[in-house]
Every structure is written in structure tokens, then in C-alpha cells.
Amino acid sequence: MPHPAADLDAVDRSLLRTLQRDARTTVGTLAEQVALSPSPCWRRVRQLEQSGVIAGYHAQLDRHRVGYGVLGFVHLGLHNHTDETTAAFEREVQVLPQVLSCHNLSGRYDYQLEVVAQDLERFSEFVRSVVRNLPGVREISTSFSLKEVKRTTALPLD
Template sequence: MLDKTDRTLLSLLQQDCTTSLQSLAEAVNLTSTPCWKRLKRLEEEGFIRAKVALLDHDKLGLALTAFVHIKTQQHNSDWYHSFVALVKEMPEVLAFYRMAGEYDYLMRVLVADMKSYDNFYKRLVNGVPGLIDVTSSFAMEEIKNTTVVPL
């Protein structure tokens, strides 16, 4: 169970995971050792999955975000595991969900341009049988994109 101090620490880390232990401890009115123990416990219990740098995809030349909706006629376990394995090997796929509703799967894909997307699309549709509809939408503007989880 998370208490107020745990939630405050997690909120601070979500804003900047490079914040020093001393600064975190001061923010929650603890000394360094108890603060460190809390952080260690939060990591061990899986509340903190990773500490990463968030990169600017535009500066890296990755300017095209696509949302790919997929329908399939396959729903058996072997097909599912093959499909998941294929998608996990595609670095362009930033997020991948199995859905309820009109589409079976949804991907968020990041590529440089339309030619790069076309190459991705061909690898996807040729990589696994049974896809009956692959529909893509392209982001014109990113209005909000955050990794901050509401606490």
C-alpha cells in the first residue's frame, strides 16, 4: 500500500528521475537513508519499472506517428504468440494493445516519413498471415503525450 510519502516520491521521480537522493529526501521530510530504503522498496515491489531518458523524436528525425488498427481472423494461441513475437521485434512500434471493440489490436508507430512507414507496413502484413484489415491514421499534431501516471 502506498502512503502519501511514497506517492510524493513517485510524483517527483516521474518529473525528473535524475533528482538527487538528498533533494528527494528533503522534499518528503526524510533523511537520506530512510528515503533510499523507500525508493528501493518501491523498485523491488515493481512500482518503479525503469528509469529512462525521454528523447525528442523530431530532433532524431522521427516525425511521423501512426496509429495502426488491426483486424484479424485468427484468434488461436499459436497465431497470437507468433504475432506478438513479430511485433516485439519491430522497433518502430512504441505501444501495442489487444483491444475490445471493432479492432483486435492497436499500435502506436513512430517512423521518419511515409516511405519508412510503407516499409514497416510491408514487414507487418507479410510477417504474419491472417490480418484482414490494417487501417492507419497519422497524427498531424501532438497535443499531449506524457508518461506521467496520475497518482
């Protein structure tokens, strides 16, 4: 995979830092912050979007305020690691809206899911009825977030 970071200059990094803080920042404000006129600033942002450096723009929701009181982590071990099993597992995980992230891991477990639920009962039901039935699942271990100390999607650009 290419490393586009080498192609990012100081202006690009400044634009990206600002957009990570507030993606609704206007082109005019961005241009002022990076000492460009609006047209070249807009072209830079478009280039960052087209190259895939900027993958999208999203609203960050407060999970508690939309009814998700539980954040849990589900560690999974698979029966086997064939291409077919892992592809089927990953395909099914992709469509589960309760799963915020899925990581293929090194170490004891094969995957870690970050899962939200309204409450412990619904989390438990999700794990028992959905996660347990995902392709290849052999072993499940769960843990819960007692307190979220930090959450960010902003990448360090220094």
C-alpha cells in the same frame, strides 16, 4: 493481479510524483521534498523498485530531433484468435523498434500499434513489408498524428 496502490502511503506517492517529473533527482533532494533523511528515503525508493512499482528509468527523447517525423497508428484485424496466432503476432511485434506501443483492443480491431517513421514513404514501406506480414494479419487501417497535443508516461497518483 495485485493492486499495490493500496500499499502506497503519502510519502511513497510524493516520491513517485517527483521521480516521474525528474528521475535524475538526487536522493538528497528527494529526501528534502518528502521530509525524510537520505537513508530512509533511499530505502523507500529501493523498495518501490524491488516491488516493481518503479519499473525502470528512461530518457525521454524528442522524436523529431532524432529523425522521426511521422507518428502513425495502425489498427489490425487478425484472421483468427487462436492462442498460437496471437502469441506469434505479439512475439514478433515485441522486437520491432518502430513500434512504440501495441495494445490488444476491444471493438472493431484486434490490435493498435503506435509506430514512428522518418517520413510517410518509410511508414508506408514498413506497413506494407513488415506489418502486413505479421502472423495472422487480415485487415489493416492506418491513421497519422497531425499534432501531438499531449504525451506523458506519468501516472496520476492522487
